Amino acid sequence: MKRAFKRQKALHIDPKARLAYSVSMGESAQKVIGYIRVSTDEQATEGISLDVQKDRIIHYCQQFGLNLLDIYQDEWTGKELGRPGLQAALTRMVQTDAMLMSVSLCRISRSVGDWSYLLATYFGRLAKFKFLAFDVAGVDAKTAAGETLIYFRAVMAQGEVSQTSERTLHAMRALKAKGVACGALPYGKEYCDRLDAEGRRIVVENPAKLATISRVRELHSQGKGIKTISDILVAEGRPPPKSAWSTEAVRRILTREGLYSRKHWDRTGAVRDQDQVMKRIAELRAMNLSYKEIGKRLTAEKLMPDVGSMWHHQTVKDRWESASTYNQDKAIELAVGFRRANYPLRKIAEELTVRGLTPKRGGTWHPNQVRELLLLAQIPGRAG
Numbered sequence: 001m002k003r004a005f006k007r008q009k010a011l012h013i014d015p016k017a018r019l020a021y022s023v024s025m026g027e028s029a030q031k032v033i034g035y036i037r038v039s040t041d042e043q044a045t046e047g048i049s050l051d052v053q054k055d056r057i058i059h060y061c062q063q064f065g066l067n068l069l070d071i072y073q074d075e076w077t078g079k080e081l082g083r084p085g086l087q088a089a090l091t092r093m094v095q096t097d098a099m100l101m102s103v104s105l106c107r108i109s110r111s112v113g114d115w116s117y118l119l120a121t122y123f124g125r126l127a128k129f130k131f132l133a134f135d136v137a138g139v140d141a142k143t144a145a146g147e148t149l150i151y152f153r154a155v156m157a158q159g160e161v162s163q164t165s166e167r168t169l170h171a172m173r174a175l176k177a178k179g180v181a182c183g184a185l186p187y188g189k190e191y192c193d194r195l196d197a198e199g200r201r202i203v204v205e206n207p208a209k210l211a212t213i214s215r216v217r218e219l220h221s222q223g224k225g226i227k228t229i230s231d232i233l234v235a236e237g238r239p240p241p242k243s244a245w246s247t248e249a250v251r252r253i254l255t256r257e258g259l260y261s262r263k264h265w266d267r268t269g270a271v272r273d274q275d276q277v278m279k280r281i282a283e284l285r286a287m288n289l290s291y292k293e294i295g296k297r298l299t300a301e302k303l304m305p306d307v308g309s310m311w312h313h314q315t316v317k318d319r320w321e322s323a324s325t326y327n328q329d330k331a332i333e334l335a336v337g338f339r340r341a342n343y344p345l346r347k348i349a350e351e352l353t354v355r356g357l358t359p360k361r362g363g364t365w366h367p368n369q370v371r372e373l374l375l376l377a378q379i380p381g382r383a384g
Contacts, residue, residue, distance in 0.1 A: 031098035032057075032069065033096070035108060036102065036107065037073065037078065057071060069098060078106055095318060098129075104135040105133040108133065109157075187249075188210045190209075213257070216233070226254070230246060233250070282353060282354045285353055286351075292316075296311075299311050325358065328360070348365075352365045
């Protein structure tokens with residue numbers, strides 16, 4: 001069965017958790033991007049919570065004098081490579097020429113196919129980057145013997161996942177054949193305190209929630225959007241699933257009722273030319289769009305990151321910050337040239353942003369900042 005995971009709020013750890021000494025590291029210190037991952041079951045039963053993994057990576061970097069730039073995280077299954085935290089970590093690793101670090105090989109991936117891709121693209125004999133997993137710390141992925149051992153460990157990890165899934169599937173099939181409800185119940189049904197002959201709690205229908213499902217169907221038939229439906233349910237005091245109503249909760253109900261299906265992006269013809277992608281990011285940034293809005297635009301236009309099938313807020317931000325620079329002399333030179341060509345201040349601001357230049361305080365250029373540049377060059381800047 002495919003497990004449903006909660007949407008995570010952040011891809012990386014709190015900035016306060018970053019190493020305080022990293023700012024004073026010498027240029028020769030090895031840069032490190034940490035990656036931690038956990039699923040709900042593993043956190044509860046195997047003692048490998050995110051905090052434990054984070055502390056181990058920080059202590060290792062402190063002990064060996066490594067420059068830990070950041071730690072990215074996922075609460076996601078290890079069977080998929082398209083995790084937002086991992087994709088952001090790989091992108092940051094490429095941008096900073098750092099080493100990827102994790103507490104174990106299976107934290108990065110439990111799939112042989114994924115490791116084949118990772119070795120061929122990033123870590124193998126013909127690839128540029130390095131990674132360190134504590135459980136294979138002495139293994140050199142740049143050698144044939146090292147690659148073989150990593151593949152062997154990946155096979156074992158994938159086998160463990162497959163066996164667990166197989167046992168769970170058979171057990172749940174047997175229970176469902178007996179009419180037993182398994183796992184979380186859909187909205188509208190719940191477990192009561194009464195037990196059946198096998199000692200399991202009996203499933204009953206909740207009239208108030210069933211009425212809410214009918215209300216959702218009614219609002220949807222009226223052409224109401226998912227966010228609007230969610231707000232109406234809150235205003236009417238309808239019983240929510242779990243703690244509160246959300247657009248995702250409404251979307252799940254509509255999906256079960258056969259009224260909604262998720263959009264699957266068509267990735268045929270996707271462009272992964274990063275020079276072209278960076279140029280488009282600069283253009284959108286010049287339009288003062290947020291990183292989230294830029295990510296949506298890039299994904300819709302099939303301008304893809306190095307790996308993965310869509311952009312995320314943090315990935316766009318990291319890409320822009322790594323490519324853009326503050327160069328006052330260059331900015332003044334360009335501003336003067338554009339002003340002499342009778343460009344208005346707002347247009348000059350857009351042109352500076354498109355060229356990957358940022359103002360001293362970061363972000364994007366505004367007319368007043370352009371006026372300051374022109375004053376430095378002793379050229380009056382009229383409002384434009």
